Amino acid sequence: MTAMPQPEAQTPKTPPAPAHAPFILVVDDEPDIRDLLREILEDEGYEVATAENGAAAREAHRHRRPDLVLLDIWMPDIDGITLLKEWSVEGRPPMPVIMMSGHGTVETAVEATRLGAYDFIEKPLSLAKLLLTIEHAIEADKLQKENQGLRSVSDQLDEPIGHSGVIQRLKTRIRRIAEHDTPVLILGEPGSGLRAVARYLHTSSPRATRPYRELSVGTLQAGHAAQTLFGSEAGEKIEYGLLEETAGGTLFIYDIADLDAELQLKLESALAGGEFYRMGGHQAVPLATRVVAGTAADLEILVEQGGFRRELYYHLNILPLQVPPLREHREDVPELLNFYTNLYVNQDNLPYRHFTVAAQNKLRNYGWPGNIRELSNLVQRLLITGSGNEIELDEVNASIESMRADQAGTLPGRSGFDLPLREAREQFEKAYFEYQLEKTGGSVGKVAELAAMERTHLYRKLKALGIEPKKFARGK
Numbered sequence: 001m002t003a004m005p006q007p008e009a010q011t012p013k014t015p016p017a018p019a020h021a022p023f024i025l026v027v028d029d030e031p032d033i034r035d036l037l038r039e040i041l042e043d044e045g046y047e048v049a050t051a052e053n054g055a056a057a058r059e060a061h062r063h064r065r066p067d068l069v070l071l072d073i074w075m076p077d078i079d080g081i082t083l084l085k086e087w088s089v090e091g092r093p094p095m096p097v098i099m100m101s102g103h104g105t106v107e108t109a110v111e112a113t114r115l116g117a118y119d120f121i122e123k124p125l126s127l128a129k130l131l132l133t134i135e136h137a138i139e140a141d142k143l144q145k146e147n148q149g150l151r152s153v154s155d156q157l158d159e160p161i162g163h164s165g166v167i168q169r170l171k172t173r174i175r176r177i178a179e180h181d182t183p184v185l186i187l188g189e190p191g192s193g194l195r196a197v198a199r200y201l202h203t204s205s206p207r208a209t210r211p212y213r214e215l216s217v218g219t220l221q222a223g224h225a226a227q228t229l230f231g232s233e234a235g236e237k238i239e240y241g242l243l244e245e246t247a248g249g250t251l252f253i254y255d256i257a258d259l260d261a262e263l264q265l266k267l268e269s270a271l272a273g274g275e276f277y278r279m280g281g282h283q284a285v286p287l288a289t290r291v292v293a294g295t296a297a298d299l300e301i302l303v304e305q306g307g308f309r310r311e312l313y314y315h316l317n318i319l320p321l322q323v324p325p326l327r328e329h330r331e332d333v334p335e336l337l338n339f340y341t342n343l344y345v346n347q348d349n350l351p352y353r354h355f356t357v358a359a360q361n362k363l364r365n366y367g368w369p370g371n372i373r374e375l376s377n378l379v380q381r382l383l384i385t386g387s388g389n390e391i392e393l394d395e396v397n398a399s400i401e402s403m404r405a406d407q408a409g410t411l412p413g414r415s416g417f418d419l420p421l422r423e424a425r426e427q428f429e430k431a432y433f434e435y436q437l438e439k440t441g442g443s444v445g446k447v448a449e450l451a452a453m454e455r456t457h458l459y460r461k462l463k464a465l466g467i468e469p470k471k472f473a474r475g476k
Contacts, residue, residue, distance in 0.1 A: 020207045020248040022138050023047045025066040027057040027083075028100065029075045033125075037070065040127060054078025058236060061087060062283060065244040066095055068138055073101040073108060081108070084115050086236050092116035094240050096137035100125065142211055145245060157196035157372070159203070161339055162332030166324050171200065177319045178205035183271055185316040186294040188323030191373030194294040197323055198252035207290060210249035213242055217255040219454045225263055226279050233281040243276065247288040256316070257297035257308060267291070268312035291316075326368040326375065333364045336372060340379040350383040358393040366400070378403065430465045434472070442472035
């Protein structure tokens with residue numbers, strides 16, 4: 001009887017990197033070093049690609065933005081310093097680059113650092129030092145980009161605050177949705193905490209260790225909006241957009257209803273196909289970012305009116321999240337008051353003041369038309385203008401009346417509700433910017449900070465609304 005063949009022994013395989021692991025490009029002309037680094041880095045949980053020379057490195061860099069590059073200096077075709085210069089935008093590469101060399105000099109190391117390299121490591125490589133340097137470089141880059149994106153919203157919540165049933169159910173749904181990778185649409189009234197929901201969604205997801213960025217559509221510069229989102233190519237010069245900078249992480253696009261028709265089409269195509277093209281590019285780039293969109297607008301109505309692409313709406317609305325207005329969870333008001341009091345005391349060095357029970361009760365039963373943003377503004381106003389350790393009921397009543405008076409002189413009344421949406425929005429924007437200019441004495445720079453807008457875009461917006469900032473200058 002013929003013996004049955006025995007199955008061949010299987011060589012254990014390195015487990016694949018997590019779906020959202022940092023992506024490292026190793027560029028070295030020595031096969032042994034490339035293979036060793038790939039094996040070690042994959043064992044450490046990174047996703048790795050290798051390039052044997054400068055030309056292959058260029059192609060890999062074009063195809064997909066690395067989170068970090070290990071770059072040899074001396075190669076037969078193109079040296080690493082030349083590649084570092086090519087990849088730099090405004091004097092620095094868009095990702096951490098660690099230079100490697102077995103024949104480096106002090107001058108070479110200084111030149112690499114001057115051109116924006118994160119570090120310079122000599123061969124033979126100390127693997128322990130290399131791994132530590134990689135870890136520090138990726139974390140530093142992540143924090144720098146997140147700080148850039150969040151600098152203008154330092155007074156925002158990082159998660160929905162409250163112990164009411166409404167908020168607890170919302171957080172449970174967020175955590176459930178966070179486990180999936182599909183796009184998410186966050187809906188809610190202005191000031192109700194859409195950004196807090198987006199951040200909590202990210203930190204509750206498997207992408208939590210990867211980049212998180214926020215983009216307000218209103219801050220996009222005319223003529224550069226597509227480059228900001230999708231990046232651009234011109235010859236060997238590549239500028240990565242937010243969709244690549246947040247690869248493996250989450251991009252929250254706020255005011256998605258204001259996205260122009262061309263960008264709606266490009267974003268819909270990216271979500272449908274899982275890839276996109278940079279402006280001027282001819283090679284598809286894989287979409288590795290989770291797109292989360294937010295708006296206070298009624299997208300269904302906009303779709304019916306032709307103001308928003310139906311296909312994009314369907315892609316975004318797979319997992320919708322409805323954020324409740326504050327009036328639906330007013331039992332959380334005391335907790336929110338405490339949060340914002342501590343925030344402004346610590347952030348702005350304001351004196352601590354405590355809300356009396358009567359004051360808290362008044363605010364628990366207030367309607368909050370401006371939602372959490374209105375509550376935040378009220379707390380800040382009371383801490384700045386008041387005195388004494390306690391905030392009494394009379395002071396709260398006076399502050400609410402003052403805020404209503406401010407709004408009555410500048411904001412559209414309920415008659416604006418009868419206008420078409422676009423006209424009502426323009427009316428509100430005009431009133432909003434006039435109010436902010438009045439408050440800042442006509443300072444466009446300060447209004448740009450308050451509104452989280454790029455100053456050039458704000459000037460265009462003011463001109464379109466027929467607002468002259470000089471009229472609001474102090475003494476005018």
